[in-house]
Amino acid sequence: MQTFNYVKASSVDKALAGAPSGKFIAGGTTLVDLMKLSVEQPGGLVDINLLPLDKIEKLPDGGLRIGALVRNSDLAWNADVKEHYAVLSLALLSGASPQLRNMATTGGNLLQRTRCAYFREPSAGSPGGYGCNKRTPGTGCAALEGYHRIHAILGTSEHCIATHPSDMCVAMAALEAVIHVEGPKGKRTIPFADFHKLPGDTPNIENALEPGELVTYVDLPKPIEGSKSVYLKLRDRASYEFALASAAVVARVEGGHIRYVRVAMGGVGTKPWRSHEAEVALMGKSADAATFRKAAEAALAQAKPRTDNAFKVELAKRCLVRTLKLATA
Amino acid sequence: MADSVDLRAQHPPAQSTQQELAPDQQTLELEPLPPAGAETKNSRFSRRSFLSGLGATSLLAGTAPLAAAAPMIAPEVEDGRGDLPGTANVALRINGKEYTLRNLDTRATLLDTLRERIHLTGTKKGCDHGQCGACTVHVNGRRVNSCLSFAVMHGGDEITTIEGIGQPDNLHAMQAAFVETDGYQCGYCTSGQIMSAVALLKEPIGPSDEDIKHAMAGNICRCGAYTNIVAAVKRVRAQA
Numbered sequence: 001m002q003t004f005n006y007v008k009a010s011s012v013d014k015a016l017a018g019a020p021s022g023k024f025i026a027g028g029t030t031l032v033d034l035m036k037l038s039v040e041q042p043g044g045l046v047d048i049n050l051l052p053l054d055k056i057e058k059l060p061d062g063g064l065r066i067g068a069l070v071r072n073s074d075l076a077w078n079a080d081v082k083e084h085y086a087v088l089s090l091a092l093l094s095g096a097s098p099q100l101r102n103m104a105t106t107g108g109n110l111l112q113r114t115r116c117a118y119f120r121e122p123s124a125g126s127p128g129g130y131g132c133n134k135r136t137p138g139t140g141c142a143a144l145e146g147y148h149r150i151h152a153i154l155g156t157s158e159h160c161i162a163t164h165p166s167d168m169c170v171a172m173a174a175l176e177a178v179i180h181v182e183g184p185k186g187k188r189t190i191p192f193a194d195f196h197k198l199p200g201d202t203p204n205i206e207n208a209l210e211p212g213e214l215v216t217y218v219d220l221p222k223p224i225e226g227s228k229s230v231y232l233k234l235r236d237r238a239s240y241e242f243a244l245a246s247a248a249v250v251a252r253v254e255g256g257h258i259r260y261v262r263v264a265m266g267g268v269g270t271k272p273w274r275s276h277e278a279e280v281a282l283m284g285k286s287a288d289a290a291t292f293r294k295a296a297e298a299a300l301a302q303a304k305p306r307t308d309n310a311f312k313v314e315l316a317k318r319c320l321v322r323t324l325k326l327a328t329a
Numbered sequence: 330m331a332d333s334v335d336l337r338a339q340h341p342p343a344q345s346t347q348q349e350l351a352p353d354q355q356t357l358e359l360e361p362l363p364p365a366g367a368e369t370k371n372s373r374f375s376r377r378s379f380l381s382g383l384g385a386t387s388l389l390a391g392t393a394p395l396a397a398a399a400p401m402i403a404p405e406v407e408d409g410r411g412d413l414p415g416t417a418n419v420a421l422r423i424n425g426k427e428y429t430l431r432n433l434d435t436r437a438t439l440l441d442t443l444r445e446r447i448h449l450t451g452t453k454k455g456c457d458h459g460q461c462g463a464c465t466v467h468v469n470g471r472r473v474n475s476c477l478s479f480a481v482m483h484g485g486d487e488i489t490t491i492e493g494i495g496q497p498d499n500l501h502a503m504q505a506a507f508v509e510t511d512g513y514q515c516g517y518c519t520s521g522q523i524m525s526a527v528a529l530l531k532e533p534i535g536p537s538d539e540d541i542k543h544a545m546a547g548n549i550c551r552c553g554a555y556t557n558i559v560a561a562v563k564r565v566r567a568q569a
Contacts, residue, residue: 003415005410005414005435006479008482025479028479029459032478033458033459036457036458047481097462097474097546097547097548098472098525099462099472099474099525099547102472103477239543240546
């Protein structure tokens with residue numbers, strides 16, 4: 001591991017002032033892991049754990065404000081989240097392990113990096129190593145012709161097919177969260193759908209954060225009255241594993257018809273995958289198996305499977321059908 | 330890195346402050362590492378073999394030339410920085426005792442610091458990437474993977490290791506339950522399993538075996554003692 005200088009910031013202003021020297025560190029569950037693998041090599045770390053961003057507060061408009069430093073376990077077990085945003089609690093509790101959830105933060109989870117084995121290989125992107133455009137643009141993508149069973153089938157490009165690994169983000173996509181950031185140019189908000197970037201020809205750019213910007217809060221809109229929300233995650237074993245396919249659904253059914261629905265999928269996309277196609281296929285329709293299957297077909301219509309991950313197309317469809325059934329029951 | 334501390338342990342530091350420390354305090358002067366690359370570039374010798382070839386006296390005296398060879402520190406560095414770039418001073422509170430670590434390499438994980446610097450070797454290193462749970466300790470009462478955290482981040486935290494949970498003549502109920510139910514075979518993962526099991530007693534998890542299994546999912550046992558581990562956790566939960 002490269003040497004680095006370490007400072008502990010006591011305020012947001014001091015953290016922002018220290019940002020040019022390196023990276024922010026909160027829970028460290030991704031960053032320390034990737035520093036050990038030489039994937040991340042910051043010259044300095046600004047510890048933000050003392051910042052007053054560890055609260056969950058109700059907003060006057062009925063929404064919920066989640067501090068960037070709220071730990072995954074605290075968010076999952078929060079009474080408001082469990083009652084009004086069940087999809088988020090379920091997604092969080094399906095991710096990682098209890099120890100990691102005690103460490104990992106809300107802001108950090110937004111920035112969680114892919115589990116692509118080529119990306120995580122220490123020498124990837126350097127001469128003699130595997131090609132990885134995410135590590136070093138222009139070196140190619142070893143996963144394209146390599147082993148890519150866990151890789152994405154939606155939102156891919158010829159430069160990168162790495163899956164976005166987060167469960168939390170899939171739920172937040174369905175909840176239409178808003179991300180608050182603060183940086184050298186001041187404060188701004190980013191709608192969830194605009195935060196994560198498709199790889200395109202710049203897979204090294206993963207999100208909308210500008211240099212030196214710090215995630216401060218994530219706001220959830222007021223809960224949809226009468227709605228039910230569900231997260232379902234399918235994986236190689238029943239716990240402590242990343243998704244092969246997952247689905248987050250928020251739905252309201254009236255008189256047997258779907259009157260509100262938001263659909264997002266995980267394990268299949270290069271970013272947390274909001275499916276407007278599925279939502280269009282569901283809105284106003286009868287909440288039945290035939291409708292759900294049509295929505296699943298629509299959600300995966302643009303899928304680009306490869307040799308090892310072709311199974312994900314049908315898996316993701318069935319995952320979505322099951323989740324829709326649970327959310328509309 | 331451990332060898333310098335081992336040697337120092339045989340040669341009590343000369344500082345007079347050492348005698349003034351309370352029984353529950355300990356100061357460890359740590360040998361700063363040379364700048365990255367200095368020990369490997371154009372050198373066939375590892376730091377360990379180099380230090381092993383030196384007598385203890387020259388080792389103690391060896392700090393000065395190393396420090397002199399390194400870049401000077403900026404005068405305005407914040408309090409808490411060590412004498413060399415890439416080092417820091419931190420006070421860790423572990424099992425109720427305070428340890429002042431001077432010139433700690435910022436790269437040292439909490440796990441490596443516990444084991445190699447403070448010699449609390451009950452906490453084990455398995456995967457070193459947060460995947461196995463062998464390194465589980467409590468920070469402010471909550472279980473975490475000590476391999477995924479830098480020690481310098483834990484000044485002011487209350488850290489508890491397996492040594493602080495119980496001792497052979499005074500076992501924690503969970504330790505006793507693991508013995509009674511045979512909740513291990515080789516024992517390597519056991520301290521991490523017990524640290525997780527003790528922590529889950531305070532977590533809002535359900536009552537079923539399935540709930541216990543999910544709550545213990547962050548601790549891998551290659552011997553496969555899972556059934557007996559669940560039995561140990563159930564036994565202690567029933568006592569509560």
